[in-house]
Amino acid sequence: MFIKGNFLYTPSRTELTIRENEYAHIEKGIITGFCKEVPQDNQEEVVDCGRDIIIPAFVDLHIHAPQYINRGLGFDEELLPWLEDYTFPAEKRFADPDFARRVYTAFVRRLKAEGTLCFSAFATIHKEATWQLMEIAEKEGLKAYIGKVNMDRNAPDYLLEDTDQSLADTEELILRCREEMQRVRFIATPRFVPSTTEKLMTGLGRLCEKYDLPVQSHLSENRNEVAWVRELHPDLPSYTAVYDAFGLLRPQQTIMAHAIYLSAEERRLLKSKGIYLAHCAQSNANLSSGIMPLRRNLEEGLTCSIASDVAAGHTPAMNKQIALTIEVSKLYALEHEKEKALTIGEGLYLATKGPGRFYGCTGSFEKGYAFDALVIHLEDIEGLERTPFEKLQQYIYDGDDRNIVARYVNGKRL
Structure with missing residues (x-):
């Protein structure tokens, strides 16, 4: 042709x-x-x-499929209360497979309409709903990494998993996905360190090693979140080090969203392992989380991409995410002499080939x-x-x- x-x-x-x-x-x-x-x-x-x-x-390496119904809601709050008041109640509803299918059909078709034809998505803890998301993405012709969320601590009772069952459900989906899907692939998805026990992280690390799985999670999005991780793991030097300790910082196979508050040692570790950092400028503005020093990270050789983070980002349209990322980079550059604003060409790269390498030659x-x-x-x-x-x-x-x-x-x- x-x-x-x-x-x-x-x-x-x-x-x-x-x-x-x-x-x-x-x-x-x-x-x-x-x-x-x-x-x-x-x-x-x-x-x-x-x-x-x-x-x-477009390629979007960080998006929450169930949160699609919440886009634009709750932005008077910061991350942790926003999760409690808006996100978790919404995700509870995905225990209903019929509801999940309706929402996920709308979600995937919206991505297709906006030109995001390859993505990496968080589902919820619910095995059947996660499988439905995989089926819908495959049927609609999109490429995707999709993961069942794992949570066994610091969550509402209705989203709190039994650790062994969480691991068993995850393994079942891994095997089923490999047998029945062509373009959709499974990705291990611990929500973030505060919601996963050491036992669960250890188990997920072993599954990743056994099946050579990629990983997606959150890293250093909010100052209160970072402090919370420090309280939960005082024996480890950083938030990044926690993932690494449990085998969840897999070289060239890991997406970490946000990564705003990183130490020099964390940046060195992330660079050495070729971790993909999903920069979610719109989300970070909406929840008053902060601004990733994107230019510094790029100049230091870290692997970054632009992502929507729906629903903390209020639109899945990646052209709008590129525009907003450029605008935020200009404002950040005004206050930081060594920061140079992002260009149109760089923005296109960070929403296409840059993240596309995670999936392959796309x-x-x-x-x-x-x-x-x-x-x-x-x-x-x-x-x-x-x-x-x-x-x-x-x-x-x-x-x-x-x-x-x-x-x-x-x-x-x-």
């Missing part, structure tokens, strides 16, 4: 490639290269997208990458035709799902 259009993608954080009026060649869902003209003897399908821009589909249009793409249409006013780069900027700041006229995963139009 050949697709003609204006392609924009980021081979690296500091490189934005723009290919105007070129043809991408896709074979078995994989990009083989670009050309200016289709070969005269071509027998393959040709799709002409005209003046539309084509960008890699998030770019380089040779050998899966063709996961969004075709975006913005009206040209006669006499004011915009360049592809200008269209990209306007879509990031003012676009929405109505501008996405086609979505592709592995070369297949959804």
Whole structure:
């Protein structure tokens, strides 16, 4: 298949490639290269997208599927009371499989509409509801890591798990996912250190080792949370060290969301293990958590990406998350001389190829990458035709799902 259009993608954080009026060649869902003209003897399908821009589909490495129903609620509170008053009561409802299916169907379809075609999601503690989320994502054609949340302490009674049962349910889902899913993969999901006992973290670490699992959790989001972890584990030097002690800081296979309040030693450890740090600027602003020093982390070689963190982030639209992250970085730079604001190109990278590496070769249009793409249409006013780069900027700041006229995963139009 050949697709003609204006392609924009980021081979690296500091490189934005723009290919105007070129043809991408896709074979078995994989990009083989670009050309200016289709070969005269071509027998393959040709799709002409005209003046539309084509960008890699978005990748969101930190989102809470059950919290989709709560977006926009409770932002007068900070993290810990917000969890108690809004998040936990909402997650309780997912004990009802029928309710879970309705919500998860709406959630996955919203992601697809907004162009997030690969994601890593927290479900809830409920095994059946988690499986439904996996089934729906698979059926809708998306790529995903999905995890059953593990919680056996410091939670309401209705979300408090028996430790052994939590581990058994987790292992059952691991095996079932491997047998029945193609694009959806299981990811170990301890909610965060305060809600998981040492026994549970030890058990999850062993499952990760046994099945070579990735991990997702939260790290240093809120000052009160960090202090709480210090009280719970006074024998360990840091929040990051707790995960490491229980085998939950798996090299190149771990996503830690937020990571705002890190010591130099924690940053060194996270860098050495290639941990993915999901930067959730909108969420951190909504819950008054703080601002990750994104530029410093990037310059020090830490692996960062932009994520929505719905529902602490109030929209799953990743173009809006890019815009907000850039805006926050500009404000942060005003108060920190060594901080340079994020650029559009960097923002695109941190929402496509950067996080896409966690899943595999997705998030770019380089040779050998899966063709996961969004075709975006913005009206040209006669006499004011915009360049592809200008269209990209306007879509990031003012676009929405109505501008996405086609979505592709592995070369297949959804």
